Amino acid sequence: MTVRAAVAGASGYAGGEVLRLLLGHPEVEIGALTGHSNAGQRLGGLQPHLVPLADRELQPTSAEVLAGHDVVFLALPHGQSAAVAEELGPEVLVVDCGADFRLGDAADWEAFYGSPHAGTWPYGLPELPGKRAALQGTRRIAVPGCYPTAVSLALFPAYADRLAEPEAVIVAATGTSGAGKALKPHLLGSEVMGSMSPYGVGGGHRHTPEMIQNLSAVAGERISVSFTPTLAPMSRGILATCSAKAKPGVDAAAVRAAYEKALAGEPFLRLLPEGQWPSTAAVYGSNTAQIQVTLDAAAGRIIAISALDNLTKGTAGGAVQSMNIALGLPEETGLSRVGVAP
Amino acid sequence: MTVRAAVAGASGYAGGEVLRLLLGHPEVEIGALTGHSNAGQRLGGLQPHLVPLADRELQPTSAEVLAGHDVVFLALPHGQSAAVAEELGPEVLVVDCGADFRLGDAADWEAFYGSPHAGTWPYGLPELPGKRAALQGTRRIAVPGCYPTAVSLALFPAYADRLAEPEAVIVAATGTSGAGKALKPHLLGSEVMGSMSPYGVGGGHRHTPEMIQNLSAVAGERISVSFTPTLAPMSRGILATCSAKAKPGVDAAAVRAAYEKALAGEPFLRLLPEGQWPSTAAVYGSNTAQIQVTLDAAAGRIIAISALDNLTKGTAGGAVQSMNIALGLPEETGLSRVGVAP
């Protein structure tokens, strides 16, 4: 099979990572690349690491340019995907790396994004219960947010086995690429290096309802989430420290068993041996999420921690993995479980 | 007044930071400097930033060498301070940057440090209720741990006003200097840069009982603490994200008021204007702890975040601040509220 793929938003970090992975995907041929303010420029000046595409010229993002491909990856600002997708026709596989189609609840969308809800597409996190099946054969995929991916993978085993109380407390650190290429003062290297800082504290981060949605679906009850994201002095990676009170009677063995069961057979989830904890360095550039869990008996809490690459498993790798499922390709095609370290 | 000060453990990070501050302290004259494996070496090769002391030779750590000073700072491995202090006599001000005398409960000490409890000294965190008075005139000071400093300062206003339930959840990121100069593989630059990783997860970190001690004393009830430390790719700084469920009926105004009241007049605590959050970069090299708090109404939690420099306010700055109080000097002498940024 040769799949012809276009990427809209090829000059950004998400689009660039999609392209990095597609360049190593044996079944994909890269077609149109589009940009907005960068249309007309060659990709080599914008994404100098994508050597084989250096001479490709960015075209404007339009239905004409994107037509004629089997798959179209959208790496656009929030709110722009619906219009593009509509024009592409139902037979084209549209993989949206943006937020537009992630949430099932229109009220949540409107509360957090401030615009009308565009709809809900099959959710590209195949490791969550029921999601893999829904992706098979689909022609529309909503790629999850990077934080919801990290948090959902860390906590779903605990909630699937009803081990945890319905109040999760999450503090996550992200590399700066999670904020994209927007030119904002606090993202300057001079500001970021040597500094940890929080943002979106107190429930305001847009990924919060997505976490609640995912965990609640698994738990069969409404899970409240206290989510504090922090910006770390690194380019890539998310470390999500997630905890919830253990339900009465839950012991360490039950916790371990739940995680072993839930993660078994998942090619891109790695439950570490007991005593070893994840690090973002170990998953750099890979599609693996490393996960560890323990029970803090004194505090009565389950602590689950995941590490993943926000651009790979957290965005573009998850997108390619879901594309593989949708197209009937082996799920691991073109994706590596191996990080680039040190 | 001229205070003659010695520093035991002058080749390490804590000892080096004590010396950096003492070099700028108008009332202090620096006397003996000691080391262990580095005895006999000049300081310039070990601490090249301490230019005025470059030609000073490290002596072995012994009572003879440390005798004859008004103040002795101990920056030694845990468990070594008691023997040295005993020989120094009661009229010498001994400021212990180690853990030996921080805990009031011998059982806690033995459980977490695995050795007999040496005792309890006045606790060098003057901003906590009652602590400043206890430091006045003392000749023994236990300098708090860096994490307990950050966490206690972030949460004591909430507990002092009985606003929070007695279960605190804390995730903190530290710069690598918090781990000292020990040669361990996971502290190599190649491992640390670009990586976030947790350690001591699940209640095992030795700073946990110290946090419980401090918060419980303020709250008047036992506070349980779930503490997860993480190692961040930076040399200095702690960002502590602390939360607890708000007690019923607590609103945002009450939270704000509690913090304004508790931090008022404290020279080294800065409650940021609403909407502005701390960053470790802003306190680099300074003795300031920047603090912000909010109420997450949806999750029902108070979120308090502090940023400080683990070596300054978290260790050596707190030590000098407490020394000033003990000696009757103005508390701010030789300490800066201004960070080195960017």
Place this chain on the structure above:
Amino acid sequence: MTVRAAVAGASGYAGGEVLRLLLGHPEVEIGALTGHSNAGQRLGGLQPHLVPLADRELQPTSAEVLAGHDVVFLALPHGQSAAVAEELGPEVLVVDCGADFRLGDAADWEAFYGSPHAGTWPYGLPELPGKRAALQGTRRIAVPGCYPTAVSLALFPAYADRLAEPEAVIVAATGTSGAGKALKPHLLGSEVMGSMSPYGVGGGHRHTPEMIQNLSAVAGERISVSFTPTLAPMSRGILATCSAKAKPGVDAAAVRAAYEKALAGEPFLRLLPEGQWPSTAAVYGSNTAQIQVTLDAAAGRIIAISALDNLTKGTAGGAVQSMNIALGLPEETGLSRVGVAP
């Protein structure tokens, strides 16, 4: 003496560093602070490390605002200083952190900056032969560029003693704060971290003629300079690796002697003991330049390396040092030789 000082451009990195130093200067009272696009904002949101000035409001940069001060520091974009200075009157000490008045040769200025030459002011690098005397009593100071400071300090001893051939080859690494707060894509943290990259290669960097000017004046002959700046993944610091062929017959002892003689007695220059090399970490936040030199006998070249903090000794510290000289204050007032490390 109380000196009342204003800072124009207080929201930038150079202006912020001037303020950091002035806050610790015992003879200075900080007056007006001005900004351009940030006028009307409080400094605390822009420079959160400058705690004591957090509530100060930025005023627009104008002669009215800046009038009535003893000293005015200009930290403005190139080309804006002359107009401001002219309005301030000859009795006010104007310290220009910009490039406008550094070059003695109008043709050099016009070739590299593309605008008419505004003039030449006493050059604020007192360690160079003759410069200290010229600064005494002056009311106009041109603060040197950060790279020319690092390079001139590394090489002037060799040229003063006629030890080196007149062709210098320089490769320097700078922290990102050297590029200022301008919002440019290549300065984003995501781009900078983990990356070394050159810029201005081949003779085009504007600091090149300033290096040539300084070294030629010392050498008494025209020195050609090949200068390659590189951007390093750190916020602060310059490491300048400078070399030139040794003149015939020059040996290692002559080189060492020249540096010992030239740097003797200079409070802010530190010639390291033989075998120890500078690092930017050791001078972080300090006004010290650390210097080392050797003779590579096989290649026949003198290699001199300096490390300094581009914002301190390389800009604001040099500015304050020169101000002290101009005002007749002890040269070290308010400046530290001690770095913040690790």
Place this chain on the structure above:
Amino acid sequence: MTVRAAVAGASGYAGGEVLRLLLGHPEVEIGALTGHSNAGQRLGGLQPHLVPLADRELQPTSAEVLAGHDVVFLALPHGQSAAVAEELGPEVLVVDCGADFRLGDAADWEAFYGSPHAGTWPYGLPELPGKRAALQGTRRIAVPGCYPTAVSLALFPAYADRLAEPEAVIVAATGTSGAGKALKPHLLGSEVMGSMSPYGVGGGHRHTPEMIQNLSAVAGERISVSFTPTLAPMSRGILATCSAKAKPGVDAAAVRAAYEKALAGEPFLRLLPEGQWPSTAAVYGSNTAQIQVTLDAAAGRIIAISALDNLTKGTAGGAVQSMNIALGLPEETGLSRVGVAP
């Protein structure tokens, strides 16, 4: 073809990178993995990014363990390769990532390494004139040093066309992984982050004679090299800034033409478009060396700059590339030209 490969020194950075690449090599099956102090441990705790090999146990490095493979990669400390290689027999392809067999001149070896010269093997830098042919069918490969790779690739076109005078001046920055996993104080994260520092200044670095050997062979005359390595705050990457005086009459067009000619058709060398300069971020984890050159007319020097990943093209990637040639596989097999960025 299925090639069975063993890796001696699998717990180090070079060995880890060889394994990372072999895991993606379609013709290789990974056999024995050996370590020294880590023998008996599972690889997952030492190289957590190599997920598919996590359960593999390290064996001691011995001829028995390494026997029975088609290829043996040696990633051992200098001086240990000869004894191992001798026992492996002439039909096994031995790829030595160490220095032992790189130099053709025994006196050079003895002067810089202080031990008897073990011999000279075909040199694994196929892009240099004559080297690719010598690698075909060989059963012994000396993998070049990381710095000599970066420097030779940057300068060989200039010397091949006799454009440059025989005195090269080189300043290179390396990521810390270039220093390996040895536990040395100056390699701690606390020391490295935020710091640039030189080492081995003045001609003493062991890679110097290797650069001289390579450039002299290309130039047909003895090239002297002044080489200053610096340690940069990043895990990976080398940026080599190389210059030499242009021979009389050489102009920019001749320089450009020489580089275009020399780099044409090389899969892993990328001469950037004029005006674009290399960065180490763009080659992170890839086998590409990005190169740019210009003529500084004022200084009369050719400035050539290369960026590569010290562990990939600078070590393990070069090793695999040379293995491919030796075995008759397509040279690009298992190697990517695409970097992981940002």
